[in-house]
Amino acid sequence: MPDARKNDLSRVEALIFDVFGTVVNWRDSIIVEVSKAAAEHGMPEGDWGRFADEWRAWYGKSTRELSSGEGHWRLVDEIHREKLDVLLAEYGLADVMSEEAKVDINRAWHRLDGWPDSPSGLRRLKSKFIIATASNGNLALLVNMAKHADLPWDAVMSPDVYGAYKPSPKVYQNASKLLGLNTDQVMMVAAHTGDLEASARQGLATAFVYRPLERGADNLVEMPDTSAFDISATDFNDLADQLGCD
Amino acid sequence: MPDARKNDLSRVEALIFDVFGTVVNWRDSIIVEVSKAAAEHGMPEGDWGRFADEWRAWYGKSTRELSSGEGHWRLVDEIHREKLDVLLAEYGLADVMSEEAKVDINRAWHRLDGWPDSPSGLRRLKSKFIIATASNGNLALLVNMAKHADLPWDAVMSPDVYGAYKPSPKVYQNASKLLGLNTDQVMMVAAHTGDLEASARQGLATAFVYRPLERGADNLVEMPDTSAFDISATDFNDLADQLGCD
Numbered sequence: 001m002p003d004a005r006k007n008d009l010s011r012v013e014a015l016i017f018d019v020f021g022t023v024v025n026w027r028d029s030i031i032v033e034v035s036k037a038a039a040e041h042g043m044p045e046g047d048w049g050r051f052a053d054e055w056r057a058w059y060g061k062s063t064r065e066l067s068s069g070e071g072h073w074r075l076v077d078e079i080h081r082e083k084l085d086v087l088l089a090e091y092g093l094a095d096v097m098s099e100e101a102k103v104d105i106n107r108a109w110h111r112l113d114g115w116p117d118s119p120s121g122l123r124r125l126k127s128k129f130i131i132a133t134a135s136n137g138n139l140a141l142l143v144n145m146a147k148h149a150d151l152p153w154d155a156v157m158s159p160d161v162y163g164a165y166k167p168s169p170k171v172y173q174n175a176s177k178l179l180g181l182n183t184d185q186v187m188m189v190a191a192h193t194g195d196l197e198a199s200a201r202q203g204l205a206t207a208f209v210y211r212p213l214e215r216g217a218d219n220l221v222e223m224p225d226t227s228a229f230d231i232s233a234t235d236f237n238d239l240a241d242q243l244g245c246d
Numbered sequence: 247m248p249d250a251r252k253n254d255l256s257r258v259e260a261l262i263f264d265v266f267g268t269v270v271n272w273r274d275s276i277i278v279e280v281s282k283a284a285a286e287h288g289m290p291e292g293d294w295g296r297f298a299d300e301w302r303a304w305y306g307k308s309t310r311e312l313s314s315g316e317g318h319w320r321l322v323d324e325i326h327r328e329k330l331d332v333l334l335a336e337y338g339l340a341d342v343m344s345e346e347a348k349v350d351i352n353r354a355w356h357r358l359d360g361w362p363d364s365p366s367g368l369r370r371l372k373s374k375f376i377i378a379t380a381s382n383g384n385l386a387l388l389v390n391m392a393k394h395a396d397l398p399w400d401a402v403m404s405p406d407v408y409g410a411y412k413p414s415p416k417v418y419q420n421a422s423k424l425l426g427l428n429t430d431q432v433m434m435v436a437a438h439t440g441d442l443e444a445s446a447r448q449g450l451a452t453a454f455v456y457r458p459l460e461r462g463a464d465n466l467v468e469m470p471d472t473s474a475f476d477i478s479a480t481d482f483n484d485l486a487d488q489l490g491c492d
Contacts, residue, residue: 077426130389140426143376143401155389156401160424178406180323180386 007184007205007230009243014179015125015207016157018166018190019135019142020056021214023122024112024149027052028216033108041096049216051087058083063136067165075138075160081106109137110144115211119150121236124245130154134175134188136165155179167198176204187231189239193224200228207231207239253430253451253476255489260425261371261453262403264412264436265381265388266302267460269368270358270395273298274462279354287342295462297333304329309382313411321384321406327352355383356390361457365396367482370491376400380421380434382411401425413444422450433477435485439470446474453477453485 020026030052038046062079065071084106088094097105125131132155133142139158146153157175164170176183188199191211200206206229212220226232233239266272276298284292308325311317330352334340343351371377378401379388385404392399403421410416422429434445437457446452452475458466472478479485 130393132389138426139401139424143378143425146400147376152398154392154402155385161407178385179389180384 007187009187009205009230011185012129012187012205012243013181013185014130014132014176015187015189016132016134016175016204018188018192018195019133019137019145020112021211022189022191022209023118023151024114024145025213026056026109026112027214029112030055030108033105033111037097037101037105038091038093041093041101043091043093043096046091051091053215055080055083055087058086059136063165066159067168076109076136077106077138077141080109107144110141111148112145114149114151115235117235117237119152121240122152124240125236125243126152126154128243128245129187130179132157132175132179134166134171166195169198169202172199172202172204176202191221193226196229205230207233209233209235209239253433255433255451255476257428257431258375258433258451258489259427259431260376260378260422261433261435262378262380262421262450264434264438264441265379265383265391266358267457268435268437268455269364269397270360270391271459272302272355272358273460275358276301276354279351279357283343283347283351284337284339287339287347289337289339289342292337297337299461301326301329301333304332305382309411312405313414322355322382323352323384323387326355353390356387357394358391360395360397361481363481363483365398367486368398370486371482371489372398372400374489374491375433376425378403378421378425380412380417412441415444415448418445418448418450422448437467439472439475442475451476453479455479455481455485 017023031048034051035048059076059079062071066073084102088097122131131153133153134157135142136159139156139160142156142158146156157178159165162171162174172183176186179186183203184205187205187207188196189207189209190196191209191214196206196208208226208229210223214221231239231242233242263269277294280297281294305322305325308317312319330348334343368377377399379399380403381388382405385402385406388402388404392402403424405411408417408420418429422432425432429449430451433451433453434442435453435455436442437455437460442452442454454472454475456469460467477485477488479488
């Protein structure tokens with residue numbers, strides 16, 4: 001694992017969080033919303049797990065391109081809509097859904113549910129640290145999601161604030177700068193090793209949180225090698241315990 | 247009052263707030279911190295009200311210049327420090343205070359106390375609306391202040407996010423855009439008529455909140471003509487009542 005090394009955690013004043021997968025259970029939330037909308041439009045059956053995975057994959061591909069400066073700049077709301085239109089056509093829903101219904105289902109990403117430990121664990125972490133987002137979601141999406149899922153962020157930071165997408169080094173640098181901190185006073189929290197490796201290269205401390213269900217109960221995420229990270233936690237309450245929060 | 251007109255308040259989904267003076271009592275907080283630091287450095291007596299007012303006036307002049315694109319871009323932490331060094335020299339404190347003590351007193355602006363109704367009123371408003379800052383303070387200052395003064399923002403937005411200072415039209419436009427809303431879905435809340443007039447010109451709804459003590463108990467702010475604003479409130483709980491919050 002490149003350049004990751006153990007940090008002096010007594011210096012950490014802020015935790016910044018990956019959101020999709022780390023804080024919220026995007027896959028189950030999307031499956032519930034899409035299956036409900038499809039049923040309301042006369043299509044009770046469908047492989048909505050595949051729908052969710054393909055929708056998410058387009059997001060992954062698009063944000064990876066944008067993080068390298070490829071593709072025209074756009075927000076995740078727009079990236080989601082691009083693929084939604086393709087998927088609705090594939091699934092035979094494009095012509096039966098109104099524009100209003102399409103706008104609403106695209107907003108399902110603003111209404112993702114947290115993992116069960118997210119609200120309580122974040123509150124414990126907030127009692128000792130600044131807690132903020134470092135997500136590729138846009139600000140409006142993250143603000144609406146926080147209200148929906150009871151996520152008590154001190155600050156919501158996003159590509160429309162940073163001017164960059166993860167894993168661009170600019171995101172980790174700008175997050176630290178906006179919070180008035182050096183990079184070693186900030187800890188990145190994520191369920192994805194690539195995000196942590198990229199933040200460690202900018203000098204941030206790192207906490208891995210294991211979210212085995214992110215890809216569904218039939219497709220458990222394997223526990224990766226986390227030896228290069230400062231902390232490995234089973235959920236946000238375990239992270240709060242390890243960081244000495246009440 | 248230019249261009250202000252009554253808005254359809256049923257469209258409002260977010261309230262954005264001026265902070266210094268509207269949400270927090272900057273003058274008394276600064277007087278307390280400066281007088282304490284001065285006494286610790288052998289100077290128990292001083293006109294700390296004047297100190298606070300002059301410090302604040304430099305902020306006002308500098309941010310007004312920056313809002314018109316004059317002067318080199320800098321954050322309020324830096325603007326505060328410029329004037330602090332001048333004032334400490336004038337008051338005979340420059341040579342007796344360590345750099346660490348100067349950094350700490352400059353951070354007094356991160357520790358301003360809210361008006362008594364701010365935490366409870368904001369919580370009521372948050373139950374129905376997105377509540378966010380639209381302050382000229384920098385993001386780190388606003389985040390630290392929110393933790394100190396128990397201000398439950400959904401989003402902290404600042405010049406280092408907007409790329410502009412109030413009353414530049416860009417601030418009101420970018421605040422709305424970042425929240426994914428049209429300007430008429432956003433209400434500006436401020437104790438200062440100029441801020442409300444500038445936001446009304448961009449199509450925002452407006453709420454005036456009267457803070458007679460902002461300039462001190464010996465220098466009460468007169469109630470201005472608020473007839474052009476959508477709402478005039480005596481504090482945040484009155485605003486919550488008028489907006490139908492529980």
